[in-house]
């Protein structure tokens with residue numbers, strides 16, 4: 001039987017989302033249905049699909065599930081978290097300005113600021129290969145990664161989801177589509193990986209492009225921005241407060257560079273349109 005699915009289309013600096021409200025009824029979509037909805041020619045089009053659900057834990061306001069355009073469910077999405085916060089507030093699902101939200105990778109805190117920007121406490125970065133997961137004998141700042149006969153020095157960081165970060169001279173010329181696709185599927189990453197290409201502008205500014213796991217290159221990646229700043233700080237190249245320049249704007253990332261410190265990300269969230277689609 002066909003059903004009509006209401007949705008909201010949103011984006012965080014061009015990383016775009018379909019948001020589905022599952023607060024009143026449980027909701028499950030198959031990977032094939034998600035790939036159809038995410039398709040920019042025969043569906044709605046998005047990088048990720050976000051599902052808003054009641055929390056399963058006391059003292060937690062909501063649960064938030066994240067699906068890549070290829071239908072895979074993933075642990076975390078930074079730009080999506082900001083859009084999630086704007087969505088639940090604008091829809092009247094909460095009157096709070098500070099929210100605690102359950103995700104596959106743990107509880108995150110969202111702060112809706114008076115200027116409309118949202119600050120997300122993204123939790124602590126993780127570096128142990130087993131936490132990424134990444135096949136490596138030991139933990140290191142940089143790992144040699146062989147790709148198509150060439151060896152690259154890469155950083156590997158988890159923000160709940162796995163990220164590789166490479167330092168490049170200029171993001172404009174970086175081989176994002178080719179090398180990004182090869183590393184995304186690299187056999188040393190059993191769950192695949194997001195691939196960030198970072199250009200250091202100065203101690204407090206970077207430019208970033210990301211080839212996202214399950215999507216391809218996106219205009220922005222929140223967890224990728226966090227992972228890049230963490231990797232840059234650990235390499236002694238960045239300070240504790242960094243502006244990340246992306247195609248449609250900037251994210252502000254702060255990390256105190258101690259293993260117990262959380263990463264904080266601040267940036268905008270935009271609602272584009274509402275609609276319904278027949279499934």
Ligand SMILES: N[C@H](CCC[C@H](N)C(=O)O)C(=O)O
Nearest residue numbers: 077078079161213221222223
């Ligand atoms: N592609 C990512 C999920 C979305 C992350 C990104 N859109 C963000 O803003 O953090 C993954 O497979 O881990």
